[in-house]
Amino acid sequence: MSKYQVNLKINNMPIAVEEGTTILEAARKLNFRIPTLCHHPDLSVAGNCRVCVVEVKGAKLLAASCATPVSEGMEVLTNSEKVRIARKHIVELLLSEHNADCTKCFKNGHCELQEIASEYRIGEHVFLDLVRPESKIQDISSPAIIKDDSKCIRCQRCVRTCEEIQGVAALGVINKGDQQRISTFLNKPLNEVVCTNCGQCINRCPTGALTERNYIEEVWNAIYDPSKFVVVQTAPATRVALGEDLDIDPGARVTGKMVSALKKLGFNKVLDTDFAADLTIMEEGTELLTRLKKALVDKDETVRLPMMTSCSPGWIKFQEHMFSDMLDNLSTCKSPQQMFGAVAKTYYADKINIKAQDMIVVSIMPCTAKKFECERPEMRDSGYQDVDYVLTTRELAMMIKQAGIDFNKLEEEHYDSILGESTGAAVIFGATGGVMEAALRTAYEIVTGREVPFTNLNIQPVRGMEGVKEATIKIKNVKPEWAFLEGVDLNVAIAHGLGNARFLMDKVNRGETNYHFIEIMGCPGGCLGGGGQPIPTSPEIRQKRANAIYSEDEHMTIRKSHENPEITEIYKQFLGQPLSHLSHELLHTHYKPRKRY
Amino acid sequence: MEKTLKKVDIIFEIDKSCSPLAVLDRTLQRPADEIILDLIDSGLKGRGGAGFPTGLKWKFTRNETSDVKYVICNADEGEPGTFKDREILDRVPEKIFVGMTICAYVIGAREGYIYMRGEYNFLLKSLQKKLDDFNAMLTEKGVDFQIYFKSGSGAYVCGEESALFESMEGKRGEPRNKPPYPTVAGYNNKPTVINNVETLVYTTMICHMGPERFKELGTTDSRGSKVFSVSGDTPIPGIYELELGMPLQDFINEFGDGDAKAIQVGGASGHCVPRKKFSDTIIGFEGIPTGGSMMVFNSSRSMYNVLHDYLEFFTEESCGQCTPCRVGCQQLLKGIEAVKKGDKPPAYLNDLKKLTATMKIAAKCGLGQSVGNPFNSIVDNFKEEIIY
Structure with missing residues (x-):
């Protein structure tokens, strides 16, 4: 049954959309971009940040466009004087409780709040600085995730992610009013609660409040250390997503360029987790x-x-x-990452005549939980920590940028052998x-x-x-x-x-x-x-990555x-x-x- | 139509010739649509403060198709300076139960809840007994409706109807996006009538005395009477039922101590009226509407302290989810402190007033939207007290 069509005008342009469509969705169809922060395509509607407010003619209140369904005859203005003033106020308010230490922030350049602030050219701070010193104490207890409340804008995207997508609810809202914040059960550190380190909250955090614990410096140090033989393994899913952080559209397969970049970064050997995925199939099958x-x-x-x-x-x-x-x-x-580590520091080390203690195994993973996994006490069967450092796809992109590598212009290269050969079964x-x-x-x-x-x-x-x-x-x-x-x-x-x-x-x-x-x-x-x-991530982006994987x-x-x-x-x-x-x-x-x- | 101060006795009236239960028996014999028409005709508007026409609310909910509907009595009386619902709950609970039952009959609900603020739990002992008797009586009469108590947990925002539903459902008390409105999707996302304690008693009384007698009281915009909680610098604090539409001057003549400089009408989220405007200010929906709180301040009071207290209250009681309210309240509070200390120039008050304009139209619920009421009315009328 086709849904009832609703006629409305947005900025004086007529449009007919299905009943139940939100003002935000309707505006997007007309290519009017309305800024959002708490809205995310994977999550339920919250309507709490209020930056997406629009004016509906005849209404006393502005409407949160993400949360308001269209109605017949509605006339919407997305950039009226009222809207602009309110939106600017709201961004100023968010900034007043935000630790806007942007140059030192891991999310610098990838922050949705920063983007809106820059669009509105928020200059002189009108309002008082409300950042509490105690909020700047980060939770660094987890080997995978760092939580910094001073950067949090309370959009609750992480809370909804943890509950709605993951069914974990490690993160929740506590307190009210000026004391309201995102916390854990009994305010315990992340490593003492049910957090699975999946990092889905990081993927949806609009600011730097939730980030991965990054090991970029440790990996650079290992590369520069002449006494260490540094091998890197890359997970199947990194090769279909890395490009997104390096100015390439979602869905591009960048395997060869990624291998080439890793070699340029100075890893001694560039190997493939896919080899270990094949090994996993043999064992698990x-x-x-x-x-x-x-x-x-x-x-x-x-x-x-x-x-x-x-x-x-x-x-x-x-x-x-x-x-x-x-x-x-x-x-x-074990997971392919850990099978790889155990084999690298035994079979492979032996083959290439390197002592296991001199070998550093780095993983490039689409995953933050892998950072936790490699530190599990069970994962030392080679006699050493089998995998030393785990970098996310995002961290690798940062290293590539730091090294001044023009990723797009790289020639495609092949993985080193051995432990570099793999199959289509592994990549999927x-x-x-x-x-x-x-x-x-x-x-x-x-x-x-x-x-x-x-x-x-x-x-x-x-x-x-x-x-x-x-x-x-x-x-x-x-x-x-x-x-x-x-x-x-x-x-x-x-x-x-x-x-x-x-x-x-x-x-x-x-x-x-x-x-x-x-x-x-x-x-x-x-x-x-x-x-x-x-x-960002969204159903569309994930579908494109999936298509790329099956094409690979x-x-x-x-x-x-x-x-x-x-x-x-x-x-x-x-x-x-x-x-x-x-x-x-x-x-x-x-x-x-x-x-x- | 100018009215003068007139004391009324409807809410607390004990009519030995016609008990609330007799009203119930009689009303349940009448067609539901007729009851709705009476309520609409009476002009009764919600007594919680927002003033939505009660008859329409019942009608909208009746028109929804759903197997399950609810009647909820909002007894989360949290507005600073308001204490009339406590008195009603204590003295005439049966009138509330009857109002809820009539509503249930009209809309087709089988369950009703009284969401009572946690601080009133001391009333529960006697109330529960009365409610059990009432429920038993309903069962005996074959009326398919039962009422239950739910205790609030102390958050001011849970008086906001959608936050109240969230709280009842066991979630954080945070207001929802609207639409949908409660008449369509309220408690458990089912069509719900939610009325203030006092409103429900008036519905009982309108069924008892008919809309005509109710309409004789008040003005065109503000029919009937209202229970007021009078506090502050008054020799006779307490609960008074007064006809709507009186000028504030009449009120202060009756309740003032002779030295009143301001009245905060409608609690912390209401408006502050200075002495010079007493004569021009009508209490009612055409003037200043109120949930019933009347706080009198005499010349010994610092209006800076009054505003500071209110802002502290809102800063703490904002649920914290929406930006304009969570951060706006803090900015207003810290802002007047900064002006007082001289860290910000007096002109900064204008920036803050502009901020309240944004809060009024962009906050998610009535809490954030109304913080500008006390802020602007106190800052405008007592600017020198704020600055110096």
Whole structure:
């Protein structure tokens, strides 16, 4: 049923829009830009910053255009005298309680408040400075996220993100009036609450109130240190987003340029997390088949199904806090980042004749939770911290700018070898459903000896941006050693964003499902929508990154993890076989229950 | 139509010949639309301060299609200087219950709530008993409606209707965006009538005495009478029901101590009227509307201190979500301090007045929108007290 059309005028221009459209949306259709701060395309409407106010003829009050639906015959002015004065006042008020130390701010040049202030050329401060000294004390307790209340404009985008998208609610509003601010349960530091370090709040913070803990200086120091051999690994999702921070439109694949830039920055070797993603598939695929065998053939009741992926450190911490009775469902596989670190400081160090203690492993990740993950005490199986520093995609873009590299003009280069070869299966790890698709491509082939029965290997049912996806793959004509799987319907599910994860976990907990394997990614869209990716984010931007990821996959010569020649080699020379003793030692881990408060 | 001060006894009247329950029995026999017409005809406007026509509010809610609707009595009497609802709750609670039940009958609600400010919980002991009896009586009569108490937790802003719903739903008491209005989506996003305590009692009384007798009182814009909370420099502080439409001079002649220099009409968020304007100021919707608070200040009072107190109050009681109110209140407070200290020139008061103009049209709810009322009326009329 088509919706009722509403006629109105904005700045004297007539327009007809669907009933329920907001004034802001209608104005955008006419290309009138109205500034916003608390509004975000991923979040519910708040209407609290008030910078988007507009005049509606005949109304005594200005209307918050983000929160006001159009009505028939409405006449809106987006830049009348009343509107301009009010909007300027509001920006001045926000600045009066904002620690406008812009030149020292990590978000300098990427701040929405700064942008509006610059548009309105707020010069002399009309109002009194209200910044409280105590608000300048940052919460630096988390290895991933820094919270600076003196930069906060109380738009509550972080609060809505944490609650609506992630279902975590680590951040909330406390107090009222002049004491109102964004805080945690009992005002505890971020590292003592249920925060999963996912960084989605950072992606939506309009100012510098929430930023990643940055390790740029540490990494530069390592690069400059002649006694250190610095290798860098890049996650699948960084290559489809890095360009956004370097003047390239969303959706561009910049893999070759990124490799080239990393080499110019001075890393000794530029390697690929995708290699470790292929390794993950070998281990996790085998683990799934083993669990199925134990459950179906050996009737081992201690085996927990459905098995759940463990690549996303935000998801892992979420599970440890919220569903700690289901930790045995998690695959014991480390994430690709940590498999890479463990292999780099053992197998690889040996190969290139570098001592592990002299090696620094840096990760470029779309993720802030990876900063937490690399510091977990479980992640030192090489005898050293397996991954030393994690930089977000944004931090890498900053380093590239600092180094004066003209990113656009770079020639494309290839990853170094070894630990640089990868497959299409690995790159799709960056999108929701990608781990599932990669695992199915390999597991199905192991079991049946044939490729997955989907055109061009593209398993469409597990792709897309639906919050929870389900699929069933019928396993037929198996190899003799997998006879127990003959005719089995393999049921899988995929969720992305922790809110969706919670929904799915509750369903599993209630016993309403018969899944064998579940993929969960902590962030919306999967890693491509990670908390370390370029800002802004929106459904459209994430879709473009996803398209780029699948296009990258199609452009790869090898598209199945088990066909990666470097993977074959590492098993032959080092690990033996998936789930071998050495694999368990280096590539697998365990989890610990955490309290909710 | 100029009125003079006239004391009235409708709200607290105990009519032995016709109890509230008898009014209820009689009214529930009448068609709902007829009751609405009576209310519209009576000209009754909301007594909480905003003054929305009660009959229309009931009509809009009645016209909504929904299985679930609510009646809510706003007893979160938080406006500084207002204490009349406490007295009504204490002395004539049945009239409130009856008003709510009539409303429920009209709009089609099965649940009603009295959201009472936490500071009035001391009343609960006796009230709960009376309410239980009333609910039992409704059940006995086969009336499908029950009333419950909800206690507020001390935030001034929760008297704002949409913040009140949020609070009732267990969330932070923060005002919502409007539209939608409560008649469409109120408590639990269902059509809701929310009326002030006093308004509900008047609905009972209009059903009892008919709209004609009610209309005889007051003026064209301000029908009927109103309960006033009189405090400050008066020899006879207390609760008085007075006819609407009187000049402030009449009021002060009755209640003043002979030395009044200003009256704050409508509480902290209301207007300050100086002595020279007493004769020209009418109490009612055509003049200065009020939720009932009348604070009298004599010449011993510093109007700077009065304004400072109000601004401190708003700075603390703003919910904090919207910029104009959260930051605006702080700027006004710190601003008059700076002028007093000489850190800012007297002309800075003009910048602050312009700021109140923005707050009035850009703040999200009535709280931020009305802070300019006391600010401008005190600054304009007592500028020398603010500066020196």
